[in-house]
Amino acid sequence: ExxxxxxxxxxxxxxxxxxxxxxxxxxxxxxxxxxxxxxxxxxxxxxxxxxxTAPTVVPSAHPSLSLARLGEVAGVALEEVVALRGRSHLEAVMHAEDTLAAAQIAAGLREIGVDGTFSADSLGIAPIMRTVFTRLMDKLAKRGLLTGSNGSWTVTKDFATAAESAPSVLKDFLTSYPGHLPEALLCTSTCGEFGPIIRGEKDAVQVLFGGTNADLLDHFYGDGLFSSHWMASIGTAVREAARSLPEGRGLRILEVGAGTGGLAAQVLPLLERGIHSYTFTDVSAGFFSSANQKLAAFTEVDYKVLDLEKAPLDQDFETGSYDFIIGTNVLHAVADVRATLKNLHELLVPGGTLMFMDVATPQLWTEAVFGLTQGWWHLTDKDLRPEQPLMQRAQWEAALKEVGFAETLSLPGLQGPEGEGQIGILGRKGGEVVVETAVxxxxxxxxxxxxxxxxxxxxxxxxxxxxxxx
Structure with missing residues (x-):
């Protein structure tokens, strides 16, 4: 018995x-x-x-933790990891990445015959790739590798030097920053196929996810030195929110754009087992198998397909069914930011929290890797993002308030060559506070x-x- x-x-x-x-x-x-x-x-x-059987997760009350307090604990966790890694070191890497990208783009241009004056028309650049091509050429011009603008450029002596030194620049990068191998090799992969990609003959997504590059991406998003400190920050905030609830109460957590499970692997071990629910979502089920292997010990994880650009109710999701929504490097990738934020707002309970990390400034390295994917440029909200998909902290906070979030807060990122790198954004849905009373x-x-x-x-x-x- x-x-x-x-x-x-x-x-x-x-x-x-x-x-x-x-x-x-x-x-x-x-x-x-x-x-x-x-x-x-x-x-x-x-x-x-x-x-x-696993215990049923009951609805949680409005978090007693203020958004300011959540931001505070998340910021402390972020700074602890950044200090451990070395802020100056990480910011130096961001500059070195752009130097590497410039050299490899120059080498890629030389491979397709660039010498002297050229244009998108003369190189046969695919129409869908002309925006990113123009942006990359203008950035090379700012670095002194090209002259000209308005669709026509001419190479300089520095261009020839950069193209010839691409192998040695890569070697120096790996020697100086061995912990950032994925960033170096991902850039080498896309720029190594620069001509075919920019002409529309090859899809950059196939390059990034082909062969060993898939493992590099998994490491970059999950354990990379530029993402792991943000995941620690988000995990700490979720844990603090869970601790603020009455004993035995659980959080209903939704992760969007979860990919191969890098963020989930950081968050789940921080939570008490058996009382929280965790819904792991992505736009397709393609990543679920590898994520399930990584998270096999956590039976509370529910895997579901969720397209952020479609109404949640049409995808078997209920309004007001989550206390905490989290994500990394995903919200910039949607066509309409406001529509997606409104969908997430709809999924939150009154008093629920949205917290995500995204990239704020389009570094040369960023556009030389992810900017070469066609999906990077499918944005339709040109009034909000007229030139490229990334947004600054103030823009994110304004967009959150525009769709109905009552409170917003942001966490600053590292300073790169052109501004902040990855940033943290928090928003809280308004609603009546449910106060726990003595029985x-x-x-x-x-x-x-x-x-x-x-x-x-x-x-x-x-x-x-x-x-x-x-």
């Missing part, structure tokens, strides 16, 4: 406490007969089997049953027991 003791808490749909049963006790029973059975041979194949204790009434004959003894016992307070 097994004895289970505890308390039962009942809550309504809004998370308000209704009933508390304290001192609950249950005993599992075995080797019992069927109800009404007199035994016999049929009972030889009858047995009671108790199955353990009044109801005194237990004791009853006595007296069995006696008709001699009057029972009545006498009852009278004496009542007089003594029983």
């Amino acid at each position: 097994e004895l289970i003791e505890g308390r039962i808490s009942l809550y309504d749909e809004s998370g308000r406490p209704c009933v508390l049963v304290d001192g609950f006790r249950a005993v599992s029973m075995s080797n019992v007969r069927r109800a009404g059975s007199s035994g016999g041979t049929r009972d030889l194949v009858y047995n009671v089997d108790w199955e353990r 009044a204790e109801i005194p237990v009434e004791t009853s006595w049953v007296i069995f006696a004959d008709e001699s009057g003894l029972g009545a006498d016992i009852a009278a004496r027991a009542t007089a003594s307070g029983a």
